Amino acid sequence: MEKVNIVLVGFGRVGRAFFDLLKEKYDYCRERYGLLLELRGIVRKKGTILLSSTQRVLSPSYFATEDLHDLAEWIPAITLSDLLEEFGSGVLVDCTPTNLITGEPGLSVMKMALEKGWHVVTASKGALVLKPEELKNLAKEKKLLIKASGATAAALPTLDIGMYSLAGTEILAIEGILNGTTNYILTRMAEGLTYKKALEEAQEKGIAEPDPSLDVEGWDTAAKMVLIANQVLGTELKLSDVKVSGIQGISHEVIDKAGKLGKILKLFGKCYRQGPDSAWKVEVGLALLDYEHPLARVDGTNKGIIFYTDSMGWVAVTGGKSDPRGAAAALLKDVISIYWHNF
Amino acid sequence: MEKVNIVLVGFGRVGRAFFDLLKEKYDYCRERYGLLLELRGIVRKKGTILLSSTQRVLSPSYFATEDLHDLAEWIPAITLSDLLEEFGSGVLVDCTPTNLITGEPGLSVMKMALEKGWHVVTASKGALVLKPEELKNLAKEKKLLIKASGATAAALPTLDIGMYSLAGTEILAIEGILNGTTNYILTRMAEGLTYKKALEEAQEKGIAEPDPSLDVEGWDTAAKMVLIANQVLGTELKLSDVKVSGIQGISHEVIDKAGKLGKILKLFGKCYRQGPDSAWKVEVGLALLDYEHPLARVDGTNKGIIFYTDSMGWVAVTGGKSDPRGAAAALLKDVISIYWHNF
Numbered sequence A, B: 001m002e003k004v005n006i007v008l009v010g011f012g013r014v015g016r017a018f019f020d021l022l023k024e025k026y027d028y029c030r031e032r033y034g035l036l037l038e039l040r041g042i043v044r045k046k047g048t049i050l051l052s053s054t055q056r057v058l059s060p061s062y063f064a065t066e067d068l069h070d071l072a073e074w075i076p077a078i079t080l081s082d083l084l085e086e087f088g089s090g091v092l093v094d095c096t097p098t099n100l101i102t103g104e105p106g107l108s109v110m111k112m113a114l115e116k117g118w119h120v121v122t123a124s125k126g127a128l129v130l131k132p133e134e135l136k137n138l139a140k141e142k143k144l145l146i147k148a149s150g151a152t153a154a155a156l157p158t159l160d161i162g163m164y165s166l167a168g169t170e171i172l173a174i175e176g177i178l179n180g181t182t183n184y185i186l187t188r189m190a191e192g193l194t195y196k197k198a199l200e201e202a203q204e205k206g207i208a209e210p211d212p213s214l215d216v217e218g219w220d221t222a223a224k225m226v227l228i229a230n231q232v233l234g235t236e237l238k239l240s241d242v243k244v245s246g247i248q249g250i251s252h253e254v255i256d257k258a259g260k261l262g263k264i265l266k267l268f269g270k271c272y273r274q275g276p277d278s279a280w281k282v283e284v285g286l287a288l289l290d291y292e293h294p295l296a297r298v299d300g301t302n303k304g305i306i307f308y309t310d311s312m313g314w315v316a317v318t319g320g321k322s323d324p325r326g327a328a329a330a331l332l333k334d335v336i337s338i339y340w341h342n343f
Helices: A013-033 A060-065 A080-087 A108-113 A126-130 A130-142 A159-163 A180-190 A194-204 A219-233 A252-260 A322-339 B013-031 B060-065 B082-088 B106-115 B127-130 B131-139 B159-165 B178-190 B196-203 B217-231 B252-260 B324-337
Strands: A002-009 A035-043 A090-094 A116-123 A171-177 A262-270 A283-288 A304-309 A314-319 B004-011 B035-043 B089-094 B118-122 B173-177 B265-273 B281-290 B303-311 B313-321
Touching: A002 A013, A002 A080, A002 A322, A013 A035, A013 A060, A013 B118, A013 B173, A035 A080, A035 A322, A080 A108, A080 A252, A090 A108, A090 A322, A108 A126, A108 A130, A116 A322, A130 A219, A159 A171, A159 A219, A159 A304, A159 B159, A171 A219, A180 A194, A180 A252, A180 A262, A180 B217, A219 A262, A219 A283, A252 A262, A252 B106, A304 B089, A322 B131, B004 B013, B004 B082, B004 B324, B013 B035, B013 B324, B035 B324, B082 B106, B089 B106, B089 B324, B106 B118, B106 B127, B106 B131, B118 B324, B127 B217, B131 B217, B159 B217, B159 B303, B159 B313, B173 B217, B178 B196, B178 B252, B178 B265, B217 B265, B217 B281, B252 B265
Parallel strands: A002 A035, A002 A090, A090 A116, B004 B035, B004 B089, B089 B118
Antiparallel strands: A171 A262, A171 A304, A262 A283, A304 A314, A314 B313, B173 B265, B173 B303, B265 B281, B303 B313
16 A cells, blocks of 8 residues: 555646545545555645644545535645645645646646655646746656646546557657537537537537637647647647647638538647657647548547557547546546556 | 566567567667667577577677578577576567467466566467466566557557556446457448458458458457456456357348448447446447447458546547557557556
8 A cells, every 4th residue: 555645736627526536536546556545635726725624634534524615624824835845745736727828826836846846747738838848857857757637638648648558659740639619619610500609609518618719729729739749759849839720710611611622620739740850840720631530520529639650550549528527537547657557 | 777678489470570679669768768678589489599699688789780580590498488587587578379279378478477577568368368367366476567468459559548548437338349350341341342252352461361260250359358358447357258249251231231220330349247236248249330439430450449437438549550560569568668657
């Protein structure tokens, strides 16, 4: 049995889902992996911290009997830094919201964790696409891992395939449909809706945000592709290196034209290079796929990614639930794989 | 840098491809993973062994300059046992042919390796579907790993997804199109060929064996599903536990009927159970897939697998080259993941 200290930062939809999942999976992880995943505290947006008032530890029995909102008092006086020092080492699970301009609060949170000797598992994209070098070097120096499945299409295993399943291959190119909102809009447009109608429908269903610009302008896809490239290919690309165009306001003519050509229109993230000595490039934009393309049938809010390799041909993966529970499951997976190696 | 001793057993199409790939990837694995993958010897069918005649070690420079057949003399006096003892520990790469009746020679080779403290990476299915308990217990007792990507659809990452990418989830069911020959025949039949013609074509192209019975009768699919279930779900199923029916001699009527129903006919391996307390079952047989099924478009010699989970929804993976190089790449991937954990 190995005890793993966990500190959760951020308590929005994904943070709460992670909290619930950890509670649900505590026994399973102990039995299956021999890991005691001990949540030591939750740090919220406002800097306050949740601990068991009696033990300063959220024991699993505590989880089982208490309702989320009654758990304990949130204590403003205890900072993230205090908590990390108190428990010495473990894994910080970063569920702070993504900010693609400043990278905060994820950047500060992740740096603090690494500096204090904690691994990082994150669902937040900002810091990693703005300061890839800084975070990578810090993790390397401290011999710690930053795992970002939760930030790269979550339950769709993008990084796992690229890093683990394709270990030893040379990756020649990567293509992905990585944003559920835009894929939903394009799917519904192919079924006859206008862009405006399709977007409204997506918003009504809670698929698109009230301000959908990060999705429809392609920035969410771009951030995911940068993250994947940096982890899988060892690049140090930034979001500003990506040529991005989105789907905002596209007309029905474009969709109809694709249909007439016998093609399917998708918002595609691409990572490629001209030759083995050229620099890697990431691009996001509309692409016309043949019906035979392994990602052509990835419809609605589904996502998919394909890797082209030198020794395994192409490998494509699709699916993975696009909801907070799916994202939480991706975070939990990353926590497990830091500590358990007998796959 | 970590030195990894490798002994290769079996020198047929996959064994040779592994030898070539190791030569090609030696420098890459050193640079990328810090692993010096040192092939110490090759044990052939007849029990003879290949070593560098001067150093008893096949150094990489030796690989680079010498042609395969000129490498060194095959010395009958040195046995696999000698070789394993000489180098103490490492990984045995088993490329012996699959025998679904006796499990040999893989069974003896794998047992010897484990008993002498070597990890096993295998492309051979027989032993693992006939004696799953015995091998599992031996590996557990010796704290060693048996990795079988090469035996479970090779470059298609079936075990990786089930074990690594879905860690922490509960797997509810698994379905797979895992045999290229039968999928090719069914694809060509859907295009109008008779069973006989499609099989002949597959044989002419080297897709089907001269004796295609293991494939067309469903046993290859069954063996792969048993292997996947045993690794991923922790079952100890044997090949004899599987209800198997194949595609041999199916009429065109069946294919036409599927088409009329708007469905696609596939040879499907399934693993499921009635409820959380029921026993897992594996079945192989023809299945009618909706066009929307994530594996419906897996055509020709392609393969695919889908996992249904409690917390990540479904995850499907398709592709992975079906040739000796693809199988060799799967073996190399397994070797790397035994020793390198910083994914």
